[in-house]
Amino acid sequence: MMEKKDVADYGLPPRETMILEEYREKHATFEKLLQVVKNILSESIASNSIYINALEARIKAEDSLAGKLERKAGKYSSLSDLTDILGVRVITFYSDEVDKIAALVGEIFEIDWENSIDKRKMHDIHSFGYSSLHYICRVPRALFEDPAYPELNDIRFEVQMRTALQHVWSVLDHDTGYKSGFEVPKEYLRNINRLAGMLELADEQFCAIRTGINNYRRHVQSLVRSGKFDEVPLDGDSFGNYLELRPFDSLNNRIASINQAEIHETSLVGYLKLFLFLGFKTLGDIEKMIKENSEDAYQLAAFQLANTDLDIINSSLAVVNLCAVHVLKRGGGVLELTRCLDELNGPSEVNRSRAEHLYGRAKKLAFMEAANS
Structure with a gap:
């Protein structure tokens, strides 16, 4: 097992070093919060009969946090200023289900609306890029409280909600874009945007098709109940x-x-x-x-x-x-x-x-x- 890296070895400024030390001290609380949030969300989604693609949760890795603190030195005063140490992602199959999950999250948790953002509404006419709905949340004490973790209810965490195709785009865009460390040539960027547009259209059409099928089924049920059998195609x-x-x-x-x-x-x-x-x-x-x-x-x-x-x-x-x-x-x-x-x-x-x-x-x-x- 590798020996844990000393906080000072990251070479961060004093304030950022203190934040990283605080992260280590509160790591057990974040682990507890992760389990609490996952359990609450899983039970609520199931009880509302919403069928999702995936529910993911992670605590930001120490190296990743150190890199963020280095890039944004001076921005954060304490660990509580960072809202993405604990990140939860709910991936749905259909775009209209993102809003259902959002309504559910809004009912369950306390939402920091000032810092929450709907990136789906941020595209301009030249952008097809996929994004998601981000809520910054807290667990209300009335919902869950544990004396062993007194700070748990004060910690803000991020819940991302997106469709499966939005998630695919996010991963592809991340791997082919800024993560590669160089500006993407224009001919490739154009193809990336075309692909993103296709995914966006597919997302809309899958939702529209499902809505159409559900409407057809309701229409058929109505005709059958009324005995208008000659008007009902056999399927x-x-x-x-x-x-x-x-x-x-x-x-x-x-x-x-x-x-x-x-x-x-x-x-x-x-x-x-x-x-x-x-x-x-x-x-x-x-x-x-x-x-x-x-x-x-x-x-x-x-x-x-x-x-x-x-x-x-x-x-x-x-x-x-x-x-x-x-x-x-x-x-x-x-x-x-x-x-x-x-x-x-x-x-x-x-x-x-x-x-x-x-x-x-x-x-x-x-x-x-x-x-x-």
């Missing part, structure tokens, strides 16, 4: 909302009553691909199929169960029989039934046997005679 979101109405329950209950059977509930989400395979475009197409084929689907199920003592049926039985009747009424046979089962379950010889069984039962029923006449 994963709309089908999921439709299943919440339990449209196949009535037929399942009729079928179960044949043997006074129990209904074993199973997910019907996978049947979306079968309906799409059958060419259905809207939820109205499914509703039409149910209205037109329920009685024949019931008769087909009754024919299958009549001579059995089966006392448990699967909740998918209704939809399977509805689809089978739908196919058969349109002139389909064993081949078409097999293709439907292959689409639903994946290709298998079992599907052929099952299709033959269904067809054998169905051809004795009245609706098949009408379809073939």
Whole structure:
């Protein structure tokens, strides 16, 4: 283990040397504060159901602090003048979530508004550079207090809030810009700014796309609840909302009553691909199929169960029989039934046997005679 460097070895002026000594003396308090702030933020973000990319926290390294004190000699009178010894960064996925996190931080901590800054509003028309929202905070005693660390509530710390793409830009800009130690040639700077503009546009578009999708989902939910099924395109979101109405329950209950059977509930989400395979475009197409084929689907199920003592049926039985009747009424046979089962379950010889069984039962029923006449 390397021996700790003596504070005097940094060669700082007397005041800056005292600040560095104070930093060492209070390091344990900063470590405690780091854990307190991370815990408070993590719990608050989770309890508000905000899904973030990352929550990071760090205490400024001694060498980094010494370098800052050297560059800005005379600016600071004591360690308390520095607000970034403890830095916390919350990285969100979407730009509108930065404001949600900011509101949350404002509710939790005491904010030093005079020294807080929203760098997102500082770009001029020639700048595409990414930045973030910076709040200077304290932990209020009403929220947390520890007699073992009496100075903890007096220490200011920085909370940075930015999107994942803003964070990417910040890292790239840091590595290709001032950190390299020389002025970036204009041809490279232009490309950096173009890239930053692309990232900024991507950030905006991701947020806009998510907003659009959420609005679409709410619109679909409203149409489904109101029963306007012909206006609802058939897709994963709309089908999921439709299943919440339990449209196949009535037929399942009729079928179960044949043997006074129990209904074993199973997910019907996978049947979306079968309906799409059958060419259905809207939820109205499914509703039409149910209205037109329920009685024949019931008769087909009754024919299958009549001579059995089966006392448990699967909740998918209704939809399977509805689809089978739908196919058969349109002139389909064993081949078409097999293709439907292959689409639903994946290709298998079992599907052929099952299709033959269904067809054998169905051809004795009245609706098949009408379809073939």
